Amino acid sequence: MxxxxxxxxxxxxxxxxxxxxxxxxxxxxxxxxxxxxxxxxxxxxPGLFLMVVFLALAVALRHRGKSVAAIAGLISVASWALSLAWPTxxxxxxxxxxxxxxxxxxxxxxxxxxxxxxxxxxxxxxDVPAVIGVLQTIGVLLISLLMVRGTFSAKLAWLGVATGVVGIVAEVLRPVLGWAYAAYGVLLFVWLIWIAVALWQLGSPRPAEGPRPVPAAGGRNAADP
Structure with a gap:
C-alpha cells in the first residue's frame, strides 16, 4: 500500500x-x-504483493466455502499476475x-x-477496458462475499462488496468515466489498507490465558483469601 x-x-x-x-x-x-x-x-x-494478499485471503476464508474460495483465489492471483505482463x-x-x-x-x-x-x-x-481489470474486481467481490459470512469484520466485508461492484462498473465504463474512475481507486486503496491490518491481526498470536481458579468447597475460589 x-x-x-x-x-x-x-x-x-x-x-x-x-x-x-x-x-x-x-x-x-x-x-x-x-x-x-x-x-x-x-x-x-504492488501486483507482486497483491498476489500474496489474495492467496492469503483465499486460504483464510476456505472454511466459509472451499469452491468459492478456490475460484476467488484463482481469479485474483491470476489477474494480478497477468497485470505484470500487460503492456500498459x-x-x-x-x-x-x-x-x-x-x-x-x-x-x-x-x-x-x-x-x-x-x-x-x-x-x-x-483507456481500453481490460479483461484483467474486470477480473481483479470480480476477485475482490467474490472474496468479500465470503468475508460477509464471518472471520473478518462485517464492515470490512461490505466495503469490499461495494468496492467490487463499483470496480466492475468502473472498469467496463473506463473510457467514458474520466476522473470519476478514481472513485474505484480510492475504495480499493482503503479496502486494501484495512485488509492488511485485518490479516496482520489474524496472524498475530493471541496471549495465552492463565489457568482459571479452581472452585473450593462452599462455592469460593481456592485463590480467594
Whole structure:
C-alpha cells in the first residue's frame, strides 16, 4: 500500500503526461524520464504483493466455502499476475520509455513516425477496458462475499462488496468515466489498507490465558483469601 500511496502522491504533484499524440508523449517522457519510470514501477510493483494478499485471503476464508474460495483465489492471483505482463499500467507504459529513446535517436521525421504511431497505440490501450481489470474486481467481490459470512469484520466485508461492484462498473465504463474512475481507486486503496491490518491481526498470536481458579468447597475460589 505504501507503493500505491507514493504513486498517488507523485501523480498529484508532477506534470501529467499528454493523453493523446504519440510524438508529444515520447517527447514528454524524454524530458521527464526518471519520474516517469518511477511512476510506472510504482503502479506495477504492488501486483507482486497483491498476489500474496489474495492467496492469503483465499486460504483464510476456505472454511466459509472451499469452491468459492478456490475460484476467488484463482481469479485474483491470476489477474494480478497477468497485470505484470500487460503492456500498459493505466497511467502509461514501460514500453513507452524504450520508444522514447528510439524516437530521440531518430534523425528525421520519417524515421520518428513509426515510434510515434506505436506510442499512440499504447496510449489508446490505457483507456481500453481490460479483461484483467474486470477480473481483479470480480476477485475482490467474490472474496468479500465470503468475508460477509464471518472471520473478518462485517464492515470490512461490505466495503469490499461495494468496492467490487463499483470496480466492475468502473472498469467496463473506463473510457467514458474520466476522473470519476478514481472513485474505484480510492475504495480499493482503503479496502486494501484495512485488509492488511485485518490479516496482520489474524496472524498475530493471541496471549495465552492463565489457568482459571479452581472452585473450593462452599462455592469460593481456592485463590480467594
Amino acid at each position: 505504501l507503493l500505491y500511496g507514493t504513486a498517488l502522491v507523485i501523480f498529484s504533484v508532477t506534470a501529467a503526461p499528454p493523453v493523446s499524440d504519440g510524438a508529444r508523449m515520447l517527447e514528454y517522457i524524454n524530458a521527464h524520464r526518471t519520474i516517469y519510470l518511477v511512476r510506472q514501477l510504482l503502479w506495477l510493483g 499500467t493505466g497511467d502509461g507504459s514501460l514500453a513507452l520509455v524504450l520508444l522514447s529513446d528510439k524516437y530521440s535517436e531518430a534523425a528525421t521525421s520519417a524515421a520518428r513516425a513509426p515510434f510515434a504511431a506505436a506510442a499512440e497505440v499504447l496510449i489508446a490501450l490505457n
